[in-house]
Amino acid sequence: MQQPFYIVLNGHRLLNDTPVLRSENRAFRYGDALFETIRCMHQRPLWFTDHYQRLLNGMSLLKMDVKSLPPAGILAAEISTLIQKNRLFGDVRARLTIFREEGGLYTPAGNKVNYLIEVSPLTSNGYELNNKGLLIDVYTSEQKPINHFSHYKTANALLFVMAGLFKKEQGKDDVLILNSHHHIIEGLASNLFWVINQEVFTPLRSTGCVDGIMRKQIIRLLRENHLRVHEVSGTDLNTLLQAEEVFLSNAIQGIQWVVGLKQKRYFCKLSKDICRWLNEDAANYMQDSQES
Structure with missing residues (x-):
């Protein structure tokens, strides 16, 4: 039997085949979203402070409510816990997506955000230079x-x-x-x-x-x-x-x-x-x- 695989939506762990986005989702309707792709080693995100700061800068530019995003330490811990829950022991790719809450047409009804964390295994542990250019x-x-x-x-x-x-x-x-x-x-x-x-x-x-x-x-x-x-x-x-x-x-x-x-x-x-x-x-x- 295949092992269950999980994602995290707003701090809640869900099976990865659980429907999480409604038709009103602003990332789907308007591309009103930002994301970061992060390499993780030893079940922890690498250079996460830099990723988090770029995310905050982008949110501020898009007038998203930065206070509605959990602090860096909490998000990093959630990424690590998700990797462990999915029993991924090598290097991992994590994707952190931030999207504005539902509501409004082009003009948003509010500026708070939701967040989605996904992880997947990488084929190498540590950075490997491509053998073939x-x-x-x-x-x-x-x-x-x-x-x-x-x-x-x-x-x-x-x-x-x-x-x-x-x-x-x-x-x-x-x-x-x-x-x-x-x-x-x-x-x-x-x-x-x-x-x-x-x-x-x-x-x-x-x-x-x-x-x-x-x-x-x-x-x-x-x-x-x-x-x-x-x-x-x-x-x-x-x-x-x-x-x-x-x-x-x-x-x-x-x-x-x-x-x-x-x-x-x-x-x-x-x-x-x-x-x-x-x-x-x-x-x-x-x-x-x-x-x-």
Whole structure:
């Protein structure tokens, strides 16, 4: 008999096949929602303070009632308890979704939020660099607007759905996204980095890219290891074709190195170092959070 699997809705544990959203749900009707995807190690969320702060920033921008969201410590404990309840002993992906309470049409009746926690197992323990480099392309049919919402993960994701379909049609592993200035700013679900003459470049947050939690860790680790990091106003195809190395980052996978874009082929040197630094840093974070 298959083991029951659980989710958490507003602090209540439910079987994952329990209906939880009504037709009036504002995330369903209007995309009135934010979410975070969080890697968990040893049944605890990694870099949760950063995830929680980004969530609060997004809620404030969307005029959601931040006081209606439980404190970080309570949410982190709920994630850990849910992982344990589902008997997940390796690394885990957690998704925390925040959506405004029901009521109203475009104009909300209220600003309090509900929250939903889901967890699923990952195939690796610790960050693993992909053995086979990614083959990528550039999605040019639509551009990402540059606005205050661009930095956050919202339920308004049609651009990324269409980019994902393009990736699938082209048989690629990932695609790069353009902003409204036609600058390349990020991957499908990741931040973008490239290396030229042993210096690292990544788009500024003001270009419209997601304010990535992993992006923040990588920039910090690069600088701690005395590498020069330049945050720039996006890039273009010609610049990327001149780079020696390209890699993508997100909170779940850490970094993924790119082997090819168009006819260009890339090395995998710095990516190996960064992956090692990430695992060391994650282990230190877990130990420090346990001691505190």
